[in-house]
Amino acid sequence: MSATELARLQFAATTGIHWLFVILTMGLVPLVAFMHTRAVCTRDPATRALRERMTRFWGQLYVINYAVGIVTGLVMEFQFGLSWSGLSAFAGNVFGAPLALETLIAFFAESTFLGMWIFGWGRLRKGVHVTLIWLVALTAYASGYWIMIANGFMQHPVGYEVRDGVAYLTDFGALLTNSSALTALGHITLAALTTGGVLVAGVSAWHFARGTKEKELFRSSLRLGTWVAMVASFFVVIVGEMQRPVIERTQPMKHAVLEDSGVAELQRQLVEQYGPGDYVPPQGWIHLSMTSMTVIGNTISSITLVAVFLLLKDRLVRWRPLAYLMTAMIPFAFLASVGGWVVREMGRQPWMVYGQLKVEDALSHVSRASLITSCTVFITVFVALAVTNWTLITRFAVRGPAATQLGATEPLAEDLPEGPSAGAGDTQPALAL
Structure with a gap:
């Protein structure tokens, strides 16, 4: 493999693995915030206690994913200087600010709010505590917005001018309203909610199929996850199609490959415009990925639509094959x-x-041996983190609410339900994840 191919492989592998953490973080945190809000707004002590346990169970899975995922995010930052210094030299004045804001939001604001929420169980007032998890959700999507602004510039550069071979920002408003970024962000948001809903529904269905004693908790979780997945998966297809006109206008070759039409003519035009070169992206990979995404998206939408109707009278979980099908979708x-x-x-x-800038021109002047080493190390570390993450998530998901450690602390007096048995089982010392 050439140096360029090694650098691309490294970035593709690490970005793809990191994205698995991001999509679950964005998809699960709004559901956890909604669960917590329902718990806080519930007057009945028994129901409130049930919903708090539900929040803590799903919140623990979210915290595990966030904690491990933040490590992959930190490592990602090194690659711009390590392998792609040409990109930083050309476009750093433009997308440097969005990347910096994303880092500040994700690694400072979001982490701070999440830490306060984790250690706030039983220590903060209910209103303050639930506000914190909504702030976590807000900053998660704000972080996603800024990273998409940076990526959107790479897809469709706007609001800049080139002086002496370097891009300089001239219109910050154009950068913030880049159509390539905004439509993609809408698509990603719905994809994340679909993923979060499918996870919640799938884990809940698995517990029902295994004969759980926590029927009320997982029944409520199953309903929430199924409804969110059904609605989000329906609209994710619609918003995905809304990107077609944007792609056709900004990246005609990508559109031609997706439509499998006019590729040869566009190749000729691009050679005339930019000089000799191969301007056709890998058609096989694009067709395979597009087909897989479309088929899976439509399948999830169809299954969750049927599942919503089967929720009535617990028909969804009475037939085990259907419950296992929900789990298999995860x-x-x-x-x-x-x-x-x-x-x-x-x-x-x-x-x-x-x-404006080709991949080969963005590559750093590093040896092939160095790239082989960094590629091996990066991918090994990321795979290890992914395996660790999903091992922990699976272990705690299978154990169920009884093994939840998040929020296992002495509650405030005002949050204790009335009665002699108030707070039973929830008075262990706090344990951070």
Whole structure:
């Protein structure tokens, strides 16, 4: 493999693995915030206690994913200087600010709010505590917005001018309203909610199929997850199609490959415009990824639509094969999301910044041996983190609410339900994840 191919493989592998953490973080945190809000707004002590346990159970899975995922995010930052210094030199003045804001939000604001929420169980007033998890959700999506602004510039550069071979920002408003970024953000948001809903529904259905004693908790979780997945998966297809006109206008070659029409003519035009070169992205990968994403998305939408009706009278969980089918959908939601990223990123090849900077020109002047070493180390570390993450999530998901450690602390007096048995089982010392 050439140095360019090694650098691309490293970035593709690490970005793809990191995205598995991001999509679950964005998809699960609004559901946890909704659960917590319902618990806080519930007057009946028994129901409130049940909903708090539900919040803590799903919140623990979210915290595990966030804690491990933040490590992959930190490592990602090193790659711009390590392998792609040409990109930083050309476009750093433009997308440096969005990347910096994303880092500040994700690694400072979001982490701070989440830490306060984790250690706030039984120590903060209910209103303050539930506000914190909504702030976590808000900052998670704000972080996603800024990273998509940076990526949107690479897909469709706007609001800049080139002086002496370097791009300078001239219109911050144009950068913030880049159509390539905003439509993609809408698509990603719905994909994340679909993933979060499928996970909640799938884990809940698995517990029902295994004969759980926590029927009320998982019944409520199953309803929430199924409804969210059904609605989000329906609209994710619609918003995905809304990107077609944007792609046709900003990246005609990607559109031609997706439509499998006019590729040869566009190749000729691009050679005339930019000089000799191969301007056709990997058609096989793009078609495979697009087909996989479309088929999986439509399948999830269809299954969850049927599942919503089967929720009546617990028909969904009375027949075990259906419950296991809901569980089996969990990994496919992630596969569809990765497929979307492959289409978006590989579809703009050979450009790093579309029409301005080619991939080979963005590559750092490093030896092939160095790239082999860094590629091996990065991918090994990321795979290890992914395996660790999903091992922990699976272990705590299978154990159920009884093994939940998040929020296992002495509650405030005002939050204790009335009665002699108030707070039973919830007075262990606090244990941080």
